[in-house]
Amino acid sequence: MNNNVSSFDIKLSKFSNIPQIIDLIKGFEYPFSKEHYEWKYLQCPWDSVSIICEIENEVIGHCGNSIRPFLIKNQQRLLGLNADAIIKKDYRRKGVLSKIEPVIRQEGSKKGVEYNYAFPNVYTFPFTFFYIWFEYFYTYRICDPWDML
Numbered sequence: 001m002n003n004n005v006s007s008f009d010i011k012l013s014k015f016s017n018i019p020q021i022i023d024l025i026k027g028f029e030y031p032f033s034k035e036h037y038e039w040k041y042l043q044c045p046w047d048s049v050s051i052i053c054e055i056e057n058e059v060i061g062h063c064g065n066s067i068r069p070f071l072i073k074n075q076q077r078l079l080g081l082n083a084d085a086i087i088k089k090d091y092r093r094k095g096v097l098s099k100i101e102p103v104i105r106q107e108g109s110k111k112g113v114e115y116n117y118a119f120p121n122v123y124t125f126p127f128t129f130f131y132i133w134f135e136y137f138y139t140y141r142i143c144d145p146w147d148m149l
Contacts, residue, residue, distance in 0.1 A: 010103050013050040020059035049107040053096050061087040061096045065104050080108040082118035
């Protein structure tokens with residue numbers, strides 16, 4: 001098994017990746033089906049982004065971003081909800097999620113996403129806690145989050 005961080009390939013998922021993504025997510029005892037994935041990421045009434053991490057044509061990581069309109073201070077803004085962040089056990093703590101996150105933000109930004117938020121699972125909580133903590137202090141200088149309400 002080659003789990004060298006430099007050999008990871010981070011990219012937008014394709015239709016052909018769906019079976020591997022489903023298997024990856026199901027491996028964490030999360031009820032997920034092809035129909036659910038297609039509804040969430042392909043047939044969504046708004047928009048979405050699905051990013052995978054591959055190594056030697058094997059999907060070892062996934063994170064999706066469901067894009068939704070929110071009303072903030074009487075203006076409609078697009079926010080991205082990061083979801084389904086899963087990394088195969090053998091590849092955790094090797095920087096995979098930290099390489100996926102900027103790509104999620106970049107692809108979401110291309111679709112008009114202004115802010116991202118997440119509800120971490122037990123596996124991604126340490127990363128998300130640090131990342132959001134950093135993001136909060138970075139964002140706070142730009143706009144007061146309480147002022148968004």
